[in-house]
Amino acid sequence: MxxxxxxxxxxxxxxxxxxxxxxxxxxxxxxxxxxxxxxxxxxxxxxxxxxxxxxxxxxxxxxxxxxxxxxxxxxxxxxxxxxxxxxxxxxxxxxxxxxxxxxxxxxxxxxxxxxxxxxxxxxxxxxxxxxxxxxxxxxxxxxxxxxxxxxxxxxxxxxxxxxxxxxxxxCISYSGRCLLSNYFVGRDANKGDCAQSCRWKYHLVEEQRPGEYYPIEENDQGTFIMNSxxxxxxxxxxxxxxxxxxxxxxxxxxxxxxxxxxxxxxxxxxxxxxxxxxxxxxxxxxxxxxxxxxxxxxxxxxxxxxxPGSEGQRYQSSSYLRSYDFMGVVKDYDAAAKEVVIEVRNKIFKGDELEFVVPGQKTFTSRADYLLDEEGTEIEAAPHPKQLIRVPLENEIPSGSLLRRQKEN
Missing domain, CATH: 3.20.20.70 (Aldolase class I)
Known part of the structure; x- marks a missing residue:
């Protein structure tokens, strides 16, 4: 096969x-x-x-x-x-x-x-x-x-x-063949510049009653009638x-x-x-x-x-569901010190529970008991994008692995 x-x-x-x-x-x-x-x-x-x-x-x-x-x-x-x-x-x-x-x-x-x-x-x-x-x-x-x-x-x-x-x-249209974006804001979906007008919030207006907005469904806040x-x-x-x-x-x-x-x-x-x-x-x-x-x-x-019918749409909101933050990229592993070198993408704090995404493996979690900057000085937080830091990690993982952190409720 x-x-x-x-x-x-x-x-x-x-x-x-x-x-x-x-x-x-x-x-x-x-x-x-x-x-x-x-x-x-x-x-x-x-x-x-x-x-x-x-x-x-x-x-x-x-x-x-x-x-x-x-x-x-x-x-x-x-x-x-x-x-x-x-x-x-x-x-x-x-x-x-x-x-x-x-x-x-x-x-x-x-x-x-x-x-x-x-x-x-x-x-x-x-x-x-x-x-x-x-x-x-x-x-x-x-x-x-x-x-x-x-x-x-x-x-x-x-x-x-x-x-x-x-x-x-x-796509709400047929395999991307859509003119909504072009009509509303002059951005052509068929040239790669879609404004995703289908994700916007819409109300219904009757021709003889301009200014009177009728909710199409759900509630008086409107509805996302085309949001796939x-x-x-x-x-x-x-x-x-x-x-x-x-x-x-x-x-x-x-x-x-x-x-x-x-x-x-x-x-x-x-x-x-x-x-x-x-x-x-x-x-x-x-x-x-x-x-x-x-x-x-x-x-x-x-x-x-x-x-799919209505089950293929979400009428209440067009927002994304985000339960984790992308925190950084693994650049190297120091086997002698048992530390991983991370290029920061979002602010990392000492004590964070970090989840590691490793090629070909299931994810695992490790606590950042300490953070070291490039000079080896211990720091409480790493706030700068692209900043290189060291975090303790028991097992070696390859460069290119990612880490994320669960959002607080």
């Missing part, structure tokens, strides 16, 4: 490296143009090169998004952009527009192409069409049920790979593998390093546990609980079991 790919978001070079260290088989990222995530840090050509080398040294892959739906003026910039990325040793390009697809096929005939979810891939005929044009993989729309995915997999078996989103934000919950299919891993998918994709190029590490570490361990003993596999409850320690909205199974 070929092991299914775990595909991680990489909104920056740091997130790319974090995702790979925590178990991603491949990452997807955007360049400075054509990538549908204007709010992400995105990559310069030099950063892309560094990221690709980092991944390939560890036998991992890098896919780059080229999935914007360009108007003529943007399309005019494509030839120059393609010339730049020709020099990179990318593993695949993610494309949605047929014109961009044709141009890349002509200019980069050896490049592997994955058809973006932006192309609204919801049936087997569409998948076979793209396969006949030379696409190696289809990224299926989130709006598919398991029955539909099974049928697509059965009718395309051996002809094209299939990829499916298993975790992250859902976040997708979480961690418990469905066995069936997703058995259906015949090639890749399980995590959404979140604009999310934090902590998000990337926790989600990928969790899915990596769950997938590996399944392959170790498929017949007796049961999802590890401790690992599933990890997905509630990141910043997230209430979870949903999306369209996997059919139309």
């Amino acid at each position: 070929n092991k299914i790919e775990l595909l991680a978001p990489a909104g920056s070079l740091e997130k790319l490296k974090t995702a790979i260290l925590f178990g991603a088989d491949a990452v997807y990222c955007g360049g400075l143009n054509f990538g549908l995530r204007a709010g992400a840090d995105n990559f310069s050509v030099a950063e892309l090169q560094e990221g690709i080398e980092f991944a390939h040294q560890r036998h991992k892959k890098v896919y780059m998004t080229l999935n914007m739906i360009p108007h003529n003026k943007e399309l005019a910039q494509l030839p120059e952009y393609i010339e730049k990325i020709k020099e990179l040793n990318l593993d695949a390009l993610i494309i949605s527009d047929p014109g961009v697809f044709a141009f890349v096929k002509k200019e980069m005939p050896e490049m592997e192409i994955h058809i973006s979810t932006q192309a609204n891939n919801v049936n087997w005929a569409s998948a076979l069409f793209w396969a006949e044009q030379g696409a190696e993989r289809i990224i299926l729309a989130r709006e598919l049920s398991r029955a539909e995915i099974k049928e697509i997999a059965a009718k395309t078996e051996g002809q094209v790979e299939l990829e499916y989103f298993v975790h992250g934000a859902m 919950r976040d997708l979480n299919l961690a418990e469905e891993i066995p069936e997703l593998i058995e259906i015949g998918l090639s890749s399980l994709k995590v959404e979140g190029r604009m999310k934090s390093v902590h998000y990337a590490a926790t989600v990928i570490n969790t899915y990596r361990q769950l997938i590996d546990q399944y392959y170790q003993d498929p017949e007796n596999y049961e999802a590890d409850s401790e690992l599933l609980a990890e997905l509630r320690k990141i910043s997230h909205r209430d979870y949903t199974k999306g369209f996997y079991y059919g139309e």
Whole structure:
């Protein structure tokens, strides 16, 4: 059995490296143009090169998004952009527009192409069409049920790979094809600049009664009528593998390093546990609980079991659930002193109970009985981002591990 790919978001070079260290088989990222995530840090050509080398040294892959739906003026910039990325040793390009697809096929005939979810891939005929044009993989729309995915997999078996989103934000529109943001604030979702207008609070106004606001539901504070919950299919891993998918994709190029590490570490361990003993596999409850320690909205199974209806939305609020703070990144371990060197991200106090997130392992907690600054002086708190400190830790852990702290009630 070929092991299914775990595909991680990489909104920056740091997130790319974090995702790979925590178990991603491949990452997807955007360049400075054509990538549908204007709010992400995105990559310069030099950063892309560094990221690709980092991944390939560890036998991992890098896919780059080229999935914007360009108007003529943007399309005019494509030839120059393609010339730049020709020099990179990318593993695949993610494309949605047929014109961009044709141009890349002509200019980069050896490049592997994955058809973006932006192309609204919801049936087997569409998948076979793209396969006949030379696409190696289809990224299926989130709006598919398991029955539909099974049928697509059965009718395309051996002809094209299939990829499916298993975790992250859902869109109120159809696979991101939305005009709300453009209408309200002039920021185009189809060019990567969505203002997430669907998360805003709305009231109803009758045409002949301007200024009279009627709550649509819930109470007189209004309601978040289009606020989708976040997708979480961690418990469905066995069936997703058995259906015949090639890749399980995590959404979140604009999310934090902590998000990337926790989600990928969790899915990596769950997938590996399944392959170790498929017949007796049961999802590890401790690992599933990890997905509630990141910043997230209430979870949903999306369209996997059919139309989600009101269960796929949260009408009371669009805010995130945050039960833990991301505190720092492990830079080194001093075995002689039994101390871990930490790059601080949020203020750490002496006596804090810190939870360590380690690649390939379950998290554990250790108390910071003392803090030392770079000169070895004991301090009561480490308040400065990027400050290097030492904290006692009995067991050695690798660089790149993260630490967090539970929020007080």
